[in-house]
Amino acid sequence: MIKSIDRDTCIGCGACVRICPLDTLRMGEDDKACIAYPDDCMTCFLCERACPSGAVDVDPLREVLPPTFPDVPVELGGGRA
Amino acid sequence: MKSDVKINKVETDLLILGGGSAGLWAAHRFNELMPERKVTIVDKGPQDWGGLMTMAGGDFEAVLPPDTVDEWLTDLVYYFDGLCDQPLMEALLARSADRMRDYERFGCEFFHTPDGRLKSVPQRGLPHVKLYPAQQKGRGGELMAKSLVARLKDAGVTRMGRIMLTDYLVRDGRVVGAVGFHCRTGEAYIFKAGAVIAATGMGGWKTSYGKNTPTGEGMQMAFEAGAELQDLEFCRVWNMPRLFAWEGQTHLFPLGARFVNRLGENFMSRYSPILGPNTDPHFTTIGMALEIRAGRGPIIFDVSPLRGEDMILLKPQTGWQKLNYDKLCKLGLDLFKDNTEWVPQMTVSHGGIRAGIDGSTAVAGLFAAGTARSLEPGVYAGGFALMTTAVTGHMVGESAAAWLKGADAAPALNEGEAMARLDRAYAPLGRTGADTLTPKEVLTRLQAAVFPYDVSIVKNGPALTKALAEIERIKAEELPRMAAADSHYLLKLHEVNAIAFVSELYVRASLERKETRAGHFREDYPHMDPAGPAWFFIRHGADGSPEFVRERVPLEKWKVPLTRCYQDNFNFVEPRDAAKA
Known part of the structure; x- marks a missing residue:
């Protein structure tokens, strides 16, 4: 999931905002990119790769989803905490 | 829809929904044949991003010498447990090498061994089916998308992003356009078109990485316009x-x-x-x-x-x-x-729009290409999608051109109908109240209904029936309560509506197929139906609800007999029982 956009490093080019497939990012009032809809990120890294100044940081861990094995303990490969 | 919403009207000869591999290929081929006609690609994501192809590795399946089309077809009849539309698959395989050569001509490189031969990787233990890896492991699909987009730019093809289309406009049995909205500006769009290609991808459940954009609205729109669907019981696990x-x-x-x-x-x-x-x-x-x-x-x-x-x-x-x-x-x-x-x-559904070899559907003027149409029954060999989306896109570009040559001019749009459909699409925008739900909340409940292994992998009747009851409850009680705070969330809301549509059909179709075959495993029916392979098509019943129609695969008319099945290689029941004992 997207983690952060460094406001000091962001040059406001909008490349990440243009490329995000999920419309997660928008330009803020300060003309810098911001994470407007974090829940919609799918961890595709397109924004981080598009950023010319290295301002975008995407965490590689994916979103936790409802489990495939709701009744099997996590330590045995299931989803029950 | 509020009265201050700006309404944009666009006229085009060919409207293509979806700017991924199939949509780009369709536009490319149509433009080669009819450069004087206007083509417009509309994508709900960014303009020119290339859809799921952008995130694909770039590995491509193609029938190259010494392999033959008949050898690959024989592999696929076996691999699909007989659920292979042989005339269609033969047509696709016969064109696969041409599309791979096109990519090479466009500058997309494939991996070569030190002696200069193309590297190939055999797939799924099949005798002939194989993929050819991209040279740029990790960027192959992205480079393919860029190469196609560059050609479309040069050709003057109109590409529009961030517009979600929600409904087709149909007049006298012919599709004549579509309506939708821009997810950033909130503006409405009415498209009038001579022909339409659905290249909208498959349905899916937003399981992160590259799988959060295919959500099935293209399938739902086509069904509501009168097209038939098929293979909904198959999903990609x-x-x-x-x-x-x-x-x-x-x-x-x-x-x-x-x-x-x-x-x-x-x-x-x-x-x-x-x-x-x-x-x-x-x-x-x-x-x-x-x-x-x-x-x-x-x-x-x-x-x-x-x-x-x-x-x-x-x-x-x-x-x-x-x-x-x-x-x-x-x-x-x-x-x-x-x-x-x-x-x-x-992850995603293998179901799709039922279409002929030329991509034509039950609705005049509406064609389907790529994963918006169903091609495989829940099993998947690497590189298959990049090949089939390229080939079907190319073929449908030709079909749409031929159809437009012979068709009358599209009739005028029914403005009243267009406005009524826009009103319906915008209705959840700004909905308020203590009992409203966000699209994400409802999505999570749909995922929880279909993800459990006894619904999605090792299916059984009681678990599927329970899941269907939950999906019906969500449809009745929760979908109507979804609210969108802005046009971004309005897009997400329509996606969740489509996910509910696909989820219901997935479960219903899974209950309908009382056997185990290809990508459908029923623990309570662990063997293939001795009556032989059959498809389940979905059409509108008399009361408007989905009606399943079983159609036997006419193996006696086709080239390759079903002499063995991939399913026969597995025994999932006895080893587990033996382990228990």
């Missing part, structure tokens, strides 16, 4: 790392990688002594599910049998895959060094 996303495991199994259970057992060799771990992921995930249910999880990815010289094919070298890999390594999650846990995960 994929093996995925529990914590992160990965692309390219397809390469690893033919070269020796395998999954092992908590006891260190290479369990797929128990379920299939013939194929072992080098098989279709659908069957691997059944094995994973049975191991986890039996208490032998977690499942670990074991790459220790891989040879060092094969690693160059496997480790991401560029693109998002390298970025992802480097970040994971820093977290101690090096796929090639550390023990990583993998889980079976339902």
